[in-house]
Amino acid sequence: MKYNIDFEIYGSLVTAVILVYFRLKYVGSTESYRRFFNLAFAILTAQLFDMISAITISIGTKELAPLNLILTTGYFFVAFYTSICFVLYISTYLYEKGAKPGYKTFLDILTIGFAVFMAANAVWGFCFRFNYSTGEYIHGAWYYALYFIPGAILLNSLIMIIVYRRFFSKIQWFSIMSFILIVFVGLFLQGVIFTDVYVTYGVISVSLLLIVFSLETPDYRKLQKTMTELEEARKDAEAAKQEAMSANKVKSDFLANMSHEIRTPINSILGFDEMILRESENENISGYASNIRKSSQSLLSLINDILDFSKIESGKMEINTLEYETAPLLSDLILMSEPRAESKRLLLRYDIDEKLPKKLIGDDVRLRQIITNLLTNAIKYTHEGEICLRVKVESIENNKLRLHVSVKDTGIGIKKEDMDRLFSAFERVEELRNRNIEGTGLGLSITTRLLKLMDSSLMVDSVYGEGSDFHFVIEQGIADPEAIGDFNKAIKISEQTVTVTHESFTAPDAKILVVDDVEMNLQVFCGLLKNTGMQITTADNGFKVPGLLAKNNYDMIFMDHLMPQMDGIETLKRCVDAGLIDTKKLPVIALTANAIIGAKEMYLAEGFSDYLTKPVDSKALESMLLKYLPAEKVKLNEAEDMAKSKPAEIVSLSGSSKHENLIDFNTGIEYAAGDKDFYKDLVASFLAVDYATELDTFLSESNWKEYMVRVHGLKSSAATLGARPLSETAKKQELALKERDDKDYVISHHGELKRLLAETRSLFEKHDFS
Numbered sequence: 001m002k003y004n005i006d007f008e009i010y011g012s013l014v015t016a017v018i019l020v021y022f023r024l025k026y027v028g029s030t031e032s033y034r035r036f037f038n039l040a041f042a043i044l045t046a047q048l049f050d051m052i053s054a055i056t057i058s059i060g061t062k063e064l065a066p067l068n069l070i071l072t073t074g075y076f077f078v079a080f081y082t083s084i085c086f087v088l089y090i091s092t093y094l095y096e097k098g099a100k101p102g103y104k105t106f107l108d109i110l111t112i113g114f115a116v117f118m119a120a121n122a123v124w125g126f127c128f129r130f131n132y133s134t135g136e137y138i139h140g141a142w143y144y145a146l147y148f149i150p151g152a153i154l155l156n157s158l159i160m161i162i163v164y165r166r167f168f169s170k171i172q173w174f175s176i177m178s179f180i181l182i183v184f185v186g187l188f189l190q191g192v193i194f195t196d197v198y199v200t201y202g203v204i205s206v207s208l209l210l211i212v213f214s215l216e217t218p219d220y221r222k223l224q225k226t227m228t229e230l231e232e233a234r235k236d237a238e239a240a241k242q243e244a245m246s247a248n249k250v251k252s253d254f255l256a257n258m259s260h261e262i263r264t265p266i267n268s269i270l271g272f273d274e275m276i277l278r279e280s281e282n283e284n285i286s287g288y289a290s291n292i293r294k295s296s297q298s299l300l301s302l303i304n305d306i307l308d309f310s311k312i313e314s315g316k317m318e319i320n321t322l323e324y325e326t327a328p329l330l331s332d333l334i335l336m337s338e339p340r341a342e343s344k345r346l347l348l349r350y351d352i353d354e355k356l357p358k359k360l361i362g363d364d365v366r367l368r369q370i371i372t373n374l375l376t377n378a379i380k381y382t383h384e385g386e387i388c389l390r391v392k393v394e395s396i397e398n399n400k401l402r403l404h405v406s407v408k409d410t411g412i413g414i415k416k417e418d419m420d421r422l423f424s425a426f427e428r429v430e431e432l433r434n435r436n437i438e439g440t441g442l443g444l445s446i447t448t449r450l451l452k453l454m455d456s457s458l459m460v461d462s463v464y465g466e467g468s469d470f471h472f473v474i475e476q477g478i479a480d481p482e483a484i485g486d487f488n489k490a491i492k493i494s495e496q497t498v499t500v501t502h503e504s505f506t507a508p509d510a511k512i513l514v515v516d517d518v519e520m521n522l523q524v525f526c527g528l529l530k531n532t533g534m535q536i537t538t539a540d541n542g543f544k545v546p547g548l549l550a551k552n553n554y555d556m557i558f559m560d561h562l563m564p565q566m567d568g569i570e571t572l573k574r575c576v577d578a579g580l581i582d583t584k585k586l587p588v589i590a591l592t593a594n595a596i597i598g599a600k601e602m603y604l605a606e607g608f609s610d611y612l613t614k615p616v617d618s619k620a621l622e623s624m625l626l627k628y629l630p631a632e633k634v635k636l637n638e639a640e641d642m643a644k645s646k647p648a649e650i651v652s653l654s655g656s657s658k659h660e661n662l663i664d665f666n667t668g669i670e671y672a673a674g675d676k677d678f679y680k681d682l683v684a685s686f687l688a689v690d691y692a693t694e695l696d697t698f699l700s701e702s703n704w705k706e707y708m709v710r711v712h713g714l715k716s717s718a719a720t721l722g723a724r725p726l727s728e729t730a731k732k733q734e735l736a737l738k739e740r741d742d743k744d745y746v747i748s749h750h751g752e753l754k755r756l757l758a759e760t761r762s763l764f765e766k767h768d769f770s
Helices: 006-025 031-059 062-097 104-124 145-163 170-193 200-212 220-279 283-314 326-343 364-380 416-421 443-453 487-495 519-532 542-551 568-577 599-605 618-628 665-671 676-687 691-700 704-721 724-738 743-766
Strands: 128-130 137-139 322-325 347-352 357-362 386-397 400-409 459-463 467-483 498-501 511-515 535-539 556-560 588-592 610-613 643-646
Touching: 006 031, 031 062, 062 104, 062 128, 062 145, 062 170, 104 145, 145 170, 170 200, 220 283, 220 519, 322 326, 326 347, 326 357, 326 364, 326 386, 326 487, 357 364, 357 400, 364 386, 364 400, 364 443, 364 467, 511 519, 511 542, 519 535, 519 618, 535 542, 542 568, 556 568, 568 588, 588 599, 599 610, 610 618, 665 676, 676 704, 676 743, 691 704, 691 743, 704 724, 704 743, 724 743
Parallel strands: 347 386, 511 535, 511 556, 556 588, 588 610
Antiparallel strands: 128 137, 322 357, 357 467, 386 400, 400 467, 459 467, 498 643
């Protein structure tokens, strides 16, 4: 045999073992994995071509000349392709590490070109050929190009590896450099020293082993490190999840506190107003009360905006489809927007389609909220000119109406580049220019999300510096197809009557217990139900509940959550543990202003039977009672006794004046539903509590929890009586403990709080309430 192929045999065996081992143990789908497998397979193929061609050339017969030409051509092409595979593998590895070496497409083109080059050589033999008469192997003039081209590619890869040195560890860099150097050393040994021995592809397998156990890292130590990194990543992800949940809880707690603080006084306003509407026979007073109810409900809807955003984000917002009247809804929207427009000397126009049906079916609350947001935004960002509300009937088909609503202004307009940010939550466009305009940036975000829930979308046409037109098309059902006709006449007709609701049932044998630390809330609750004849027991703290339960058998309990010393949840648990309450037999309703997402689920999980939000809606309260009271104790009223209508003149309230710097008595009387005697009773209750002594005691004992609860109560009581400076000072003390745990601030400002408290008490004691 002319040539020795021992190196090639051993190298082929090593390469074959690498391929099988790598394929079976580390099957992967990454680009780097596929490129490495292609490289190893190309090396094994080249080794096989090398061995077989060496054998057939050694035989040297003319009959084998055509076969030798095919085998040698195949060998040189695979040798070239091996260098291509190596460069592609290294560049792919670098891509996965974040580098961008490039030129993959160029290498693919080069491969096709070399294949054509080898095919041409097979025809014309300018690199090598075989004498078909003797079988002799003959070099051509371009023979060394067969080594120069793949050698140049490897040199290029060597430069690339040096340039991107930082992306490799020491052992990885050593292994790939070894691969390239071994190729050149092998060619040198084979061409100069061991001319009768096939060396090159035999020793390449050694460097391939280095790559397997360094660059591809399938060894157990590296695998173990990877598993450790994965576990650390899992822990980091879990920690991030917990942090996100904690942040969400903080947000929910903030919303709960905001809801409780703001909605509680609205509860009193709506409650007393409902009682006025039920009991008053005076037309003017009923008109005032009707306006108070509309304004209070509008205020409540604004407060609910922030809660709605949270609901929408959690996917818990529901669209409620009910029948509603169109003229009153649009009239309310216009009446609520007119004062703000007039304050900026803007003209508020409206164009209401006369074909609009009198009654539609849809979610009028959400529709009102959407249009209110659009009108409010238009007024905010318009400094001169006009706002126009247009409501047009686009089409009517199959008892369905497509309604086109548009709010157009002559305001500042919106730049094209700001359009994408327009509907983002908590973000306002041109913040610097609009820094004096109030708002959180939630209005349009809530509007777009609500419209999406209603299968619609908000469209905007705007010219910067000239104005904007926000419009949408929404489908509603038709309850009464009769057209409203002239909108102004329709408004007057709708304002001629004020509907006053009355209790829908009586239950003189039913006994309920109401627990709430705010006396005003208890009075409102009892007032709403006094005509039902029910036997109502009240308690102003949780400590009284066990004693009342031991002496009485109640049919139902309403329990406030946020109470000092012992809250509603703790009260319920103690009574259940003591065997005084069996929630399967005695319904206990959570009565609270905590109206955020997940509140109902939380109260049910704590053992409450149901959940009733503040401000207490009379219909919701009656529905709750009808749901849980024993049927045999309830007698439903006749339909004709449940409602009555009476004319009312639409008027406005006069303003109030300040009598003292520390106390606004008019504000306090307004909180007391305009009843001076009731306000006097509230003041007497306030004076009966020695806040100063209690706070001194808690401070001396470092009882910070009770101190915080007491200043919380003082803050609310003072605000209800119109003593705003005292309320604000108490609030600062509460927040110092609740949010910052700043005891030094509380101690240093305790004297100021006592001074304000003493001066406020003195003014109350001296004031003539007649």
